[in-house]
Amino acid sequence: MRYERIRPGRFLDRPNRFIAHVEVDGTVQVCHVKNTGRCKELLRPGATVYVEGAAPGSARKTQFDLVAVEKGPLLINLDSQAPNRAAGEFLRAGGLFGPPALVRPETKWGTSRFDFYVEAGGQKIFVEVKGVTLEQDGLALFPDAPTQRGVRHLEELAACLQQGYRAAALFVIQMKGVRAFAPNEETHPAFAAALRSARDAGVALYAMDCRVQPDCMELDAPVPILL
Numbered sequence: 029m030r031y032e033r034i035r036p037g038r039f040l041d042r043p044n045r046f047i048a049h050v051e052v053d054g055t056v057q058v059c060h061v062k063n064t065g066r067c068k069e070l071l072r073p074g075a076t077v078y079v080e081g082a083a084p085g086s087a088r089k090t091q092f093d094l095v096a097v098e099k100g101p102l103l104i105n106l107d108s109q110a111p112n113r114a115a116g117e118f119l120r121a122g123g124l125f126g127p128p129a130l131v132r133p134e135t136k137w138g139t140s141r142f143d144f145y146v147e148a149g150g151q152k153i154f155v156e157v158k159g160v161t162l163e164q165d166g167l168a169l170f171p172d173a174p175t176q177r178g179v180r181h182l183e184e185l186a187a188c189l190q191q192g193y194r195a196a197a198l199f200v201i202q203m204k205g206v207r208a209f210a211p212n213e214e215t216h217p218a219f220a221a222a223l224r225s226a227r228d229a230g231v232a233l234y235a236m237d238c239r240v241q242p243d244c245m246e247l248d249a250p251v252p253i254l255l
Contacts, residue, residue, distance in 0.1 A: 029113045031095060033081035034243040039071055039097070048094050050077055059092040062107040065172050067161065070097045070104060078242040096242055104161055104203045105238065105245045111159035111200035112143055114238065118247040119146055124196070124234060125153060137193075140184040153194040156181045160201045160209065160235075168201045168235070168251065169212040171219060182222040186229040196232040197223070201251060202240065209235035210254040224255050 037050040037057070045064045048071065050057050059079050061071075071077075079092040095107045112133070118124070119131045125148035135145035137154060144155040162172040171178055185195035199209055211220035227233055235251040 029110055029117060029246060030244040031080045032083075032243075034078055034095075035081060035092075036242070037077050037079050037092075037094075039075040039077045039094075040073060042071055047090065048077075050079055050092065050094060052079060052092065057092050058090050059094045060088075060090040061094050062109060063161065064108065065161065067097075067106065067172070070099055070106065070161065075099070096240065099163070102163065102203050102205055103240045103242070104163070105240050106161055106202070107245075108159055110202065110245050111157050114245050114247050115155075115157045115198055115200055116144065118236075119144060119155070122148075123247065124155075124198070125149060125151070137188060138184075140181075140187075142181075142185070151194050152192070153196060154185060154188050155196045155198055156185055157198045157200055160199050161203075162212065163203065163206055166205075166207040167254075168199075168203075168206040168209045168237075169215075170199055170209070171212055171216055174216040175219060178216075178219050179222045182219075182226040182231065185231045186226050189230050194232065195226075195230070196234060197226065199233075199235040199253075200247065201235060201237045202245065204237050204239055204248065206237060206251060208252040208254050220255075227255060 037052040040049040076098040078096040128148040130147040142154040143157040146153040213220040
């Protein structure tokens with residue numbers, strides 16, 4: 029998963045969840061933030077960030093997208109679309125389930141819509157992907173804000189099992205260097221409870237870290253899950 033026209037910048041402020049002011053090449057630019065989460069622990073004044081320039085001739089109102097930030101020794105991808113893009117590449121390459129016969133994104137089942145439907149090894153599998161950008165003391169945590177939508181996704185994955193499908197939740201940790209992943213019990217205890225219930229029902233849980241560069245991100249290695 030690769031970006032074009034990447035440039036470093038210095039984060040200044042974030043007037044709202046959609047835009048940020050970033051100093052790029054000595055000029056203050058209004059940048060689109062590709063993550064509507066809070067990210068308060070990441071987007072601090074003076075932080076080194078990386079932005080992707082718009083395509084030449086673009087009529088966009090903002091000419092840059094903010095896609096990554098440095099947090100101490102960590103380089104963290106902030107793009108909320110990146111986990112699905114990287115997970116799609118990983119699944120198509122045979123990650124998690126072996127060489128697939130089919131990988132289909134955004135697949136509807138009943139009243140639900142899951143990130144991926146995979147057929148591999150004679151099995152039919154629904155996969156829901158969650159991007160993780162919150163890190164505390166080497167622990168990757170999700171969510172960074174309460175998410176009833178996330179709870180619903182876990183419940184719906186468990187429901188798929190009753191009709192013979194496999195189901196999996198894949199947490200894509202958008203950085204390298206964490207020791208483990210855990211649900212953010214303090215921020216949303218209901219999500220932590222739903223994750224444990226999904227595990228007990230038979231939903232497969234995966235957490236993968238990523239190799240991150242300013243201009244790319246790819247899934248790399250499994251990370252222990254602490255429930």
